[in-house]
Amino acid sequence: MKIPERTPAFAIVGHPNEGKSSVVSTLAENDRVRISPTPGETVVCQSFPVTIDGREIIRFIDTPGFQNPRKTFRWMQAHAEYDDRIVQAFIDIHADDPDLSQDCELLTPIARGAGVIYVVDGSRPLRSMDKAEMEILRLTGAPRMAIINCKEDDTRYLDQWKTAFRRHFNAIRVFNAHQATYAERISLLESLKGIDQDWIAPLSTVISAFKKDWDHRKTLTAEIIITMLTESLEFSLTKNHAEDADEESLKKKLFAKYIRAVGKIEKTAHQRIRKLYKHNIFNYDLPPQSIVHQDLFNEKTWQVLGLSRKQLATLAGITGGTIGAAVDVAAHGLTFGLFTLIGGAVGAGWAAFGGGRRLAEKKVAGMALGGHQIRVGPNENIQFLYILIDRVFIFYAHIINWAHGRQVMPIPPSAMGKLSGKTGYTAAWNISAQRKCTSFLHAVLSGDAAKKERATRELRTLIRNELEKIYTPESEDSVRF
Ligand SMILES: Nc1nc2c(ncn2[C@@H]2O[C@H](COP(=O)(O)OP(=O)(O)OP(=O)(O)O)[C@@H](O)[C@H]2O)c(=O)[nH]1
Ligand SMILES: [Mg+2]
Structure with a gap:
């Protein structure tokens, strides 16, 4: 039995280097998430909570990419007897297998009840490896959404991806981690509501908290x-100066100072x-x-x-x-x-003020008798x-x-x-x-x-x-x- 977490939590999973961490960073509005062009940047799960008014309202978990999805899928397929405990069983049995360490790591939050957001780079064609990953996610039984994050402008493969996803996911979204706006983030959360009935209420709270915070x-x-x-x-x-000073050059200096300060x-x-x-x-x-x-x-x-x-x-x-x-x-x-x-x-x-009454009126401190004052601003x-x-x-x-x-x-x-x-x-x-x-x-x-x-x-x-x-x-x- 999975224990639903109090704060809605979503594990962002997928193949290495597809933009998982970028998606987490954009969704959680957190620029501390480590993103890199080198595959394998993320090696352990890291949780990025969204906090509003000191309260954690949702959590996105960054995960390492699948390491050996075919092997993981074959094992899961052969051990249907574990039923809804299959994810935890896989982790327990393979905890010390270096071949599957990342797969164990990325499946851990899912075993603890997190929802799944599967990220693929939609600008490349589908491969058999992706199919194994999708099958694994289906076997976890976790509520899941697929995100197509196109790293390049190429949209040739979009339909191919969408067709494959329809069989494995409860919702599909095109979401660009580099260009997504606030409205697109809200709209993504709206569709997350659709992946599991139990999340409609908590996610509605999250969405209204987001909107209030934005306002x-x-x-x-x-x-x-x-x-x-x-x-x-x-x-x-203001600048005070003696009568015989070079006022033009002092003015220039004062203007420059004014410009810098403003x-x-x-x-x-x-x-x-x-x-x-x-x-x-x-x-x-x-x-x-x-x-x-x-x-x-x-x-x-x-x-x-x-x-x-x-x-x-x-x-x-x-x-x-x-x-x-x-x-x-x-x-x-x-x-x-x-x-x-x-x-x-x-x-x-x-303005430039001459010496005499005007200066006396202004009570300029440190002003030599008969001197001048220049002022810039307000x-x-x-x-x-x-x-x-x-x-x-x-x-x-x-x-x-x-x-x-x-x-x-x-x-x-x-x-x-x-x-x-x-x-x-x-x-x-x-x-x-x-x-x-x-x-x-x-x-x-x-x-x-x-x-x-x-x-x-x-x-x-x-x-x-x-x-x-x-x-x-x-x-x-x-x-x-
Ligand atoms: N142009 C573009 N580049 C992207 C986009 N999303 C991610 N990238 C780039 O793709 C590379 C990998 O991004 P990450 O977010 O680190 O990918 P990841 O899936 O977390 O990678 P691992 O942690 O190594 O598995 C980085 O150089 C990103 O800047 C996107 O939407 N557009
Ligand atoms: Mg990463």
Whole structure:
């Protein structure tokens, strides 16, 4: 008699090097699973639990590949008398047989009641060895599903696999360990429900826990984004200097420092999002064509992200105030290069103050009498806000669609050169959304706590809702960005 485990557990089994560990990694969202191009990487079973709110809700067990499936099958076939104890009997009898050590190891979780997920590389033809493996799994009597994980794009053999599987498995899924999205993972769990009646209820709980957790992560992401926007906009640097100092060179240095510091705020936020989606080890980074590879204050970034000049002008007409400066930036920055762009990119937020009353008023510490002060930030340019949002949205889109099993970087064709016009997310936002951005910018700069809190709440809700729409790995977006 098998004792069903309290937490649903699935052993991922199959031939060596077919992608078992990759499937485990993607399903469990765990990049610590060892994956390697060399067959025989996994030699012992290892359990990868999925924990939500400190509670283990499901467990995926990585196993070594079949070592001698024909011999194992022949033995099982000849010992039908063991009936539903056949797996345990096989393990007990062959525990010391080096020829069958991996087969014993991979069958152990099954003997303990785990369900079976059988993984094959569907881009190769079926062999007699596979048939022996399928027969073994059928004889275990465990609830089982087959996963076709195509390592290459070749789909010639798919039908052949599906036909063979129909006779041996309760469910079949095409699932790519490198490309599977969140939706595909959920859909795989949905079909796992169908392989055993006893699992319908626990797996339904797992699926709803997954969905709730995913929603929660989006809420946390919105919070991370809001913090990043506030910190980046508020950030400023000042430098005091004597009257006869070379102000131009000091300005340049201060700008460079400002760029580095704001870049760090942005990077920290991106990394926090990456961690939230459980990418801890591999810095897979964005595809080479991604616009986010360009620096925050790079011309290309300002060319393709944020709002168009026309949108900014319309917005300035509606909201008035400092927005006008942004329109100039959009034009100037691109013509006059980086330094001008940065000067404009912080809008009126950079200034040089002469000595005298102004400095006395500001009570600048350590300031030589009659000296000057230069300041960069806080950033008053609304376009800067849009660019930060676009960049973090692009980053987020990649992160949520980056399967954990894909530990190496694919090399897609470069589309970078083709980017033109405004291709970010915010350019498609409506006036009401744009107004919220303007209010946020003004509130942050105003220093009025109540105003800031209200505007922050509104922008947070907007961002949370917009995150909901970002979700399409196959869409043009993934190529464009
Ligand atoms: N292109 C591509 N490669 C894949 C895919 N799945 C796995 N691979 C690659 O195939 C190789 C083997 O993957 P593993 O997940 O380690 O395979 P395994 O079945 O656990 O192998 P063993 O533990 O050695 O039995 C690795 O180089 C993976 O990156 C896939 O969907 N697409
Ligand atoms: Mg493995």
